[in-house]
Amino acid sequence: MLQQHLSAYKLAAILLVIVGLLVQPLAGSSPSFAFDDVKKIKIPKAKKRPSLSYRPQSSRGSLKYNASVGILTLRDARVMKFFGGTDEFFTESAPQAIGDILYFELKSSRLFKSTKRINFTPGSELSKAQLAQIAKQNNVDLLFVADLQAFNMLRDKMVMEKKGVDYKIIVRFGLFGQLIDPASGKILWAEQVSREFSGLNSTGKIKPFDYSGNALQAIQAGFDDVKQYIRATGMELRP
Amino acid sequence: MNVSRLILSAALFAVSVMIVPTTATADDDFLDSISQQLRFREAFSYRNKMEQRSVTVGVETFGKKEQQRVLGDKVGDFITLDVAVTNDTPIRLHLNDIYVVSNGKIARQEDLNFVVKDIDPGGGGKGNLRMSILRKSLFEKSLQTGIIEPGETLQGIVFIKKKQLKKSGTLHVRVQNLRQVAYLKYEIPFKVK
Numbered sequence: 001m002l003q004q005h006l007s008a009y010k011l012a013a014i015l016l017v018i019v020g021l022l023v024q025p026l027a028g029s030s031p032s033f034a035f036d037d038v039k040k041i042k043i044p045k046a047k048k049r050p051s052l053s054y055r056p057q058s059s060r061g062s063l064k065y066n067a068s069v070g071i072l073t074l075r076d077a078r079v080m081k082f083f084g085g086t087d088e089f090f091t092e093s094a095p096q097a098i099g100d101i102l103y104f105e106l107k108s109s110r111l112f113k114s115t116k117r118i119n120f121t122p123g124s125e126l127s128k129a130q131l132a133q134i135a136k137q138n139n140v141d142l143l144f145v146a147d148l149q150a151f152n153m154l155r156d157k158m159v160m161e162k163k164g165v166d167y168k169i170i171v172r173f174g175l176f177g178q179l180i181d182p183a184s185g186k187i188l189w190a191e192q193v194s195r196e197f198s199g200l201n202s203t204g205k206i207k208p209f210d211y212s213g214n215a216l217q218a219i220q221a222g223f224d225d226v227k228q229y230i231r232a233t234g235m236e237l238r239p
Numbered sequence: 240m241n242v243s244r245l246i247l248s249a250a251l252f253a254v255s256v257m258i259v260p261t262t263a264t265a266d267d268d269f270l271d272s273i274s275q276q277l278r279f280r281e282a283f284s285y286r287n288k289m290e291q292r293s294v295t296v297g298v299e300t301f302g303k304k305e306q307q308r309v310l311g312d313k314v315g316d317f318i319t320l321d322v323a324v325t326n327d328t329p330i331r332l333h334l335n336d337i338y339v340v341s342n343g344k345i346a347r348q349e350d351l352n353f354v355v356k357d358i359d360p361g362g363g364g365k366g367n368l369r370m371s372i373l374r375k376s377l378f379e380k381s382l383q384t385g386i387i388e389p390g391e392t393l394q395g396i397v398f399i400k401k402k403q404l405k406k407s408g409t410l411h412v413r414v415q416n417l418r419q420v421a422y423l424k425y426e427i428p429f430k431v432k
Binding site: 184 | 267270333335336348350351356362363364365367370371372374375377378384413416417419420422
């Protein structure tokens, strides 16, 4: 009888050790949160959505172009919206907000004598005559046309196993811009910039703070690149 | 005797449970697709192509086997086009616009989230892992507008809804000169496999 009891206790103890072994992290391959689940990524409630607005840093550099520039409405050339087929992860519509930032950034860059917004969304083909007309109507010397190529949230699993909630949350920003002299039809500067910022998330849920900071950093860094490239590689205008 | 057999079975079970997660994910098609790309070619080697002023655009459709290899699964509601633009000029270009005309109607690539929904990698831990791979894959392997440097080929997948593209179509591509405002237009007829 006693022997039977002892065997049962022995068996229970061994099973306990095995279960313990299963639950604890094993040689680094299974993370400690291996049995957590990733929650469905939901659009935040309207009042909790972060804003894409920020104050750009002004430049003390010298004028690059002694000319006025008109900035046409930003075209949305993305293949995907921010995440899950929607841009509603922010207070503002992403192309609208990034279009605003484009204007503020170029205005504070001191690259141009003056900066003006032009409420005209260009199509995929702009003729020289059309550009000259837009410039004349708005009384500007140069035109800036830009495409939003990327503003997306992507996720990258840190440990390539089906279990675990260890995801890197990446925000990617890409923009193509061109500075056009409408009088001659010449393109003074054309470049595309791309930036991405990321952070590790291991909660299984995505909250606004998981992507908003990275989104702003990526946009800011992208526009810093645009301004530096225009200053460094933009063709000079002959008087 | 029975107790020791029981202990041995429990221990073997525990070891098998510990091994399974690593081997199960190793055979996943979505994981395999991370290292798979479209076979890189210049546009003039495509079955359907058009050349103008040393700029060539090529298009071919590809089927379920290739979809599975590149994306991890088949795409049900979409025709997949492999499109390449080769710039053999000394001038920088910009790929401005891509669309298909079929039966007189224009079909554009829709938001790639529709492709994600169509493939539907499922939910739970496994589904989430696959979803993250698929989104990144679609983002990186699809054809997007952008600069084509001299000597460079821009290549990628264009997804067009099956109901918008019948047995044949015409691929329309517009390329911009980045020295001065001028465009090249391409119209390439192709047949769906």
